[in-house]
Structures are given as C-alpha cells and as structure tokens.
Amino acid sequence: MASKITAFVSHEDIPRHDTGWNHPDHQGRIPAIARAVYRDMLTLFEPMLELSAVPATDEDLRLVHTAEYVRRVREAAGAQAAEIDGVRISGASDEAARxxxxxxxxxxxxxxxxxxxNAFVLARPPGRDALPDAAAxxxxFNTVAIAARHLRERRGTRSVLVVSWGSSPATxxxxxxxxxxxxxxxxxxxQEGAAFADALRDALGALPSAPGFVLLSxxxxxLAGDPVGTLAVEPREVYDITRVLREWxxxxxxxxxxxxxEGGYDATATARAVVQHLRALIGLPPA
Incomplete structure (x- = not known):
C-alpha cells in the first residue's frame, strides 16, 4: 500500500508561459498556488508526494492533436509569436504546455x-478548450483529453470518467x-458550493457503470469574484465539492x-481553493 496518498505534480517550465500581467491566465497564478501549498506543508508533507512532470513528447501530444498542429505550436513559440489561433503565447509556451x-x-x-x-496536477496553460488542430x-494542448487517451490506448483502462467543473460548458x-x-x-x-456539490453527487449517482479511472478537469x-467566471463558490466550499468526488x-x-x-483567474482565491482541494483529496479536514 502506498505510504503517500496524493501526488502534487508540477514543473518549473509551467510559469514561463508569459501571457502578460494584464491577461487572466497571467504568469503569477502558479507561484501563488505553490506558495499557498507550501505554507500548509507542515500538514501536507507526510501524506503528499511531490513529483516533477516528465514533459510530453510529440507522440504523447498526437494522442489527440494532429502532427501539423503540434509542429505549428512549436514553430510559433520558437519564433516568439504573440499568439496562435488567437490564443496568446510566448517563447516558452510550447515547453509550458508540454x-x-x-x-x-x-x-x-x-x-x-x-x-x-490520487493526484493533483499544477497545469498551465489550461487545456480543456483546445481542439485537435487548433488552440482556443x-x-x-488538451491536457485531460490526452490523459484519457493515454489511459485507454496505452494502459488498457476499460472505461474512463471525465468530470469537468468550471464556469462554462466543456464543449x-x-x-x-x-x-x-x-x-x-x-x-x-x-451558483454556490452546496448546490454545486449536490449537482455533482446527483450526476455521479446517475452514471450507468463504474469507471476504471476518474479524471477531473x-x-x-x-470561485466567487473570478474575473472570468460568473459563479459564487467559496474556496472553503471547494473542499466539500472535492470530497464528494473523492469519496465516490x-x-x-x-x-x-x-x-x-484548468481555469481560476483570481490568483489569491484559487490558491486558497487548491489547498482545500488537496486536503479533501488526501482526506484531511478543511483548513
């Protein structure tokens, strides 16, 4: 049996995706989360395993994306382009996304x-809107979609459940x-955390079969006050929502x-919520 309960996966290249400080997905998001997690490390240290990501290869990306699109991203970042398909990028964006x-x-x-x-991945840029041949x-890169295909095509997982929560549909x-x-x-x-947890609980209860693995986007x-979102979930309520999924x-x-x-563009609120999320994944009480 594993001595650690939850992995916390990150990589030094992720904050290097430079969109500018006026962009919702600015480069301060990841350091803010990391600082909040490390402030709680006295509690998290024993049950949490820190892992460094192994960056994705072209073969990994082609589980979902076309070879031409993978090449376009690499070349656009290498040329210091300001955007690709209307999505803001920088010279390090290919490395960060990989x-x-x-x-x-x-x-x-x-x-x-x-x-x-279980595990939490500190990922940036977000992935859920990317198409096989275009940024959006x-x-x-569509991180969760690639992970799902990896589970199915390489690891033989018979069925995968993807849960997406966010302020807009994961179309x-x-x-x-x-x-x-x-x-x-x-x-x-x-709009609020209790209703969000109830909606998740009801949706899980309606599933026709149990999956071999669960991925959460x-x-x-x-969160309340997010500059992009319109909902009103409080960071503490993220604990309760996460607990529903973890227990299921x-x-x-x-x-x-x-x-x-994925998203979360109020850096301070997101950092607080991620700590609650980790505590619920581990099975600790809320902060």
Whole structure:
C-alpha cells in the first residue's frame, strides 16, 4: 500500500508561459498556488508526494492533436509569436504546455503504479478548450483529453470518467473525447458550493457503470469574484465539492482519481481553493 496518498505534480517550465500581467491566465497564478501549498506543508508533507512532470513528447501530444498542429505550436513559440489561433503565447509556451500535459501523464502513471491513491496536477496553460488542430480559449494542448487517451490506448483502462467543473460548458473537451469507453459529467451552472456539490453527487449517482479511472478537469473559475467566471463558490466550499468526488472514486474506481488545474483567474482565491482541494483529496479536514 502506498505510504503517500496524493501526488502534487508540477514543473518549473509551467510559469514561463508569459501571457502578460494584464491577461487572466497571467504568469503569477502558479507561484501563488505553490506558495499557498507550501505554507500548509507542515500538514501536507507526510501524506503528499511531490513529483516533477516528465514533459510530453510529440507522440504523447498526437494522442489527440494532429502532427501539423503540434509542429505549428512549436514553430510559433520558437519564433516568439504573440499568439496562435488567437490564443496568446510566448517563447516558452510550447515547453509550458508540454510540461502540463506531461504532468497529467506522470500523475496517471503514479496512480496506476500504486505510488499514490490520487493526484493533483499544477497545469498551465489550461487545456480543456483546445481542439485537435487548433488552440482556443486560453488553451494550447488538451491536457485531460490526452490523459484519457493515454489511459485507454496505452494502459488498457476499460472505461474512463471525465468530470469537468468550471464556469462554462466543456464543449471542446466533450467533442474531442466522444467515445463509447468514456463517460463525462460537466457541471457549470450551480451558483454556490452546496448546490454545486449536490449537482455533482446527483450526476455521479446517475452514471450507468463504474469507471476504471476518474479524471477531473478542475476549473477554479467557479470561485466567487473570478474575473472570468460568473459563479459564487467559496474556496472553503471547494473542499466539500472535492470530497464528494473523492469519496465516490474511493468507492467506485478504487480511488483512482487525477485532478488537473484548468481555469481560476483570481490568483489569491484559487490558491486558497487548491489547498482545500488537496486536503479533501488526501482526506484531511478543511483548513
């Protein structure tokens, strides 16, 4: 049995995706989260395993994206382009996006290997809006979609549940992953935390079958005051929402759950919410 419960996966390249400080997905988001997590490290140290992501290869990215698009991203970043398909990028954006995808794959394999029960991936840029051949929203590579295909095509997982929560529908994530082996829950309308948790609980209860693995596309733009979102979930309520999913995964998916950071553009509120999220994944009381 694993001595650590939850992996915290990150990579030094992720904050290097430089969109400018006037952009919602600015480069201060990740350091703010890291500082909040490390402030709570006295509690988190024993049950949490810190892992460094292995950046994604072209082969990894081609699980979802076309070879031509992978090349376009690499060349645009290498040329110091300001954007690709209307999504703001910088010279380090290809490396940051690959590190984020690699973080999800690293987390999945750590859970499958029994090193931990579940995991949280500190990912940036967000991934859920990316299409196979185009960037969209703030997204370059579709991190959760690639992780789902990795589970199915390389690791033989019979069925995968993708849960997406955020302030808007995960339309592109759903379209990219449409397949008979995949189930999806998309929660994006309840305004407050209690209603959000109830909606998630009801959706989980309505699933026709138990999955072999659960992936969470975790949009923290559900938080009250988020500059992009319109919902009103408080950071403390993220604990309760996460606990619903973690307890369900423990019962129905052998605890196999990987959460991937998506949106969340109030850096301070997101940092506080991620600490609550980690505590719920581990099974600690809320902060």
């Amino acid at each position: 590190a984020s995808v690699g973080g999800a794959l690293t987390a999945v394999d750590a859970v499958l290997g029994g090193d931990v029960r 929203g703030f997204s370059i 592109h994530l759903r379209s990219v992953l449409a397949a008979p082996w995949l189930q999806m829950i998309d929660i994006h309308t309840p 975790a949009g923290f733009d559900i 995964a423990d019962q129905h998916a052998s605890g196999r759950l990987v959460s991937v950071l």
